[in-house]
Amino acid sequence: MTVRAIVLGVTLLLVAAAAGWVPFRPVSLVAAFATLVLAGEILVAMRERAAASALAPEAKSREALIDTSALIDGRLADVAESGFLDLDLIVPEFVLRELQHVADSEEPMRRARGRRGLDVLQALRDSSRLPLRVVDDDVPEERAVDLKLVAVARRRGAALITTDFTLNKVAGIRDVVVLNVNDLAHALRPVVLPGETLRVTIVKDGKEPGQGVGYLADGTMIVVEQARGFAGRTIDVVVTSAIQTAAGKMFFAKPAE
Numbered sequence: 001m002t003v004r005a006i007v008l009g010v011t012l013l014l015v016a017a018a019a020g021w022v023p024f025r026p027v028s029l030v031a032a033f034a035t036l037v038l039a040g041e042i043l044v045a046m047r048e049r050a051a052a053s054a055l056a057p058e059a060k061s062r063e064a065l066i067d068t069s070a071l072i073d074g075r076l077a078d079v080a081e082s083g084f085l086d087l088d089l090i091v092p093e094f095v096l097r098e099l100q101h102v103a104d105s106e107e108p109m110r111r112a113r114g115r116r117g118l119d120v121l122q123a124l125r126d127s128s129r130l131p132l133r134v135v136d137d138d139v140p141e142e143r144a145v146d147l148k149l150v151a152v153a154r155r156r157g158a159a160l161i162t163t164d165f166t167l168n169k170v171a172g173i174r175d176v177v178v179l180n181v182n183d184l185a186h187a188l189r190p191v192v193l194p195g196e197t198l199r200v201t202i203v204k205d206g207k208e209p210g211q212g213v214g215y216l217a218d219g220t221m222i223v224v225e226q227a228r229g230f231a232g233r234t235i236d237v238v239v240t241s242a243i244q245t246a247a248g249k250m251f252f253a254k255p256a257e
Contacts, residue, residue: 063087065091067160068102072102076120076181083129092136092138102117150176162178185218188218201215201233205228210227212229212230216251220250223250224252224253
């Protein structure tokens with residue numbers, strides 16, 4: 001409102017001077033002074049806007065960085081191909097180097113995990129639905145790969161895809177959006193209620209007398225009473241109860257009559 005008032009006032013004075021109603025010299029001095037005030041108002045407004053922009057949170061992009069654990073896990077390729085993930089997938093060069101180091105390990109199990117991660121990486125790069133890019137974006141002052149990932153995610157305004165519990169917590173503390181594949185798998189587990197009948201393959205005996213243990217398709221453990229010695233057999237069971245453990249939900253059941 002102040003700027004508009006100054007402009008309107010100066011315009012009216014100039015019109016009056018042009019019409020000969022007021023002396024021109026005083027009006028020109030007032031116009032010059034008003035111009036200086038107007039310039040000052042504009043400069044202050046620009047500085048305030050720049051300061052507000054600097055304090056504003058970083059804009060969120062449509063990118064998601066992938067860490068080594070999510071590639072080794074193997075499930076991400078199927079999730080991306082399903083179409084539920086609508087993000088530009090990014091793998092920094094330092095993650096690729098870490099994955100190559102794991103794949104070159106002398107320990108057979110560790111080497112197999114690293115090679116599986118490389119296979120998943122190649123599958124994502126070849127995907128027509130959600131292609132992946134490898135970028136040379138590093139943070140030289142950080143030595144740990146996890147801290148590099150968090151720093152790059154903050155700088156790019158990107159999310160972070162992982163299955164690593166510690167990285168999940170560190171990224172959350174740094175206000176980085178985390179997409180944990182384990183959380184997704186947990187959320188997609190089918191709801192099983194007491195009284196439902198399931199078909200389960202008993203794979204081993206349980207800890208308590210008379211118990212047999214089987215697993216649902218998503219890996220959820222189900223303890224079946226009166227099923228000891230049934231290892232290798234597939235039977236119908238009725239769910240009796242469920243408990244929540246640190247590793248997830250576990251069901252108890254009995255053979256269907």
